[in-house]
Amino acid sequence: MQKEKIIILGVPIDTLEKPEALDMLFEENGGQKHLITVNPEMILAAQEDGEFMNILQKSAINTPDGTGILWAASSQKKSLVISIIHLVFLIFKKPHHPIPELIKGSDLVRDIAERSAKSGEKIFLLGSQTGIADEAKKKLEEKFPGVKIVGTYAGSPSRYEEEKIKDIINDTEPDILFVAYGSPEQEKWIVRNLHKMPTIRAAIGIGGAFDFISGRIQRAPIWLQNLGLEWLYRLIKQPSRWRRIRNAVVTFPYIFLTKRTKNTK
Secondary structure, three states, X not given: OOOOEEEEOOEEEEOOOHHHHHHHHHOOOOOOEEEEEEOHHHHHHHHHOHHHXXXXXXXXXXXEOOHHHHHHHHHOOOOHHHHHHHHHOXXXXXXXXXXXXXXXXXXXXXXXXXXXXXXXXXXXXXXXXXXXXXXXXXXXXXXXXXXXXXEEEOOOOOHHHHHHHHHHHHHHOOOEEEEEOOOOHHHHHHHHHHHHOOOOOEEEEOOOHHHHHHOOXXXXXXXXXXXXXXXXXXXXXXXXXXHHHHHHHHHHHHHHHHHHHHHOO
């Protein structure tokens, strides 16, 4: 039975636990699926990019990737004052929200690799900088012996490379495709090309996940992740990301509260 979706600034977010999302991806006779791990920056980008908004609204599964998504979902029917209080105290106490958990791209890669090692689904890693997908492949093979990663390729989301990349992927006949070109380019690439790769059952845009998996970039300690402060750790480690982090932790809540207030008048 299809679970309710939460609509945040026009973007539907599935209220699934991770095992449920994986079951939906691999269900028999389900056709090709596009799963998107949605974070606050993506929702902001979709406000100005109609093509991207259309993709987010039509994808098979949208999982929440960011504490701000949980906060927004919990604030849909709360008063403005309560919503702001929840936002201020977000690092101390998680709001009671209708979305059960965050489902991040790097976690999905590992979960699906673990499944592949047991049941044999074939995986292709596309994107990131040259060599990083190969390093991620090596790390996954070390952690999940028997995982079937049938190919890697960096390439680019340029339309000029699409036929070449399509042929490289089709030669390996994968079941799962991870695309690491960054958002929204990776989602647009998937929509343009998924139907050209008939063996693929699920395509997932995973941003910088290969950087984390390869060890090029360290994720925040679990306790910081649980507090919803992974953004602070990344700001300290990568100060050049300050604009993106500002969008996630400042601009997104402001736009959400402003548009919600206007819609209730």
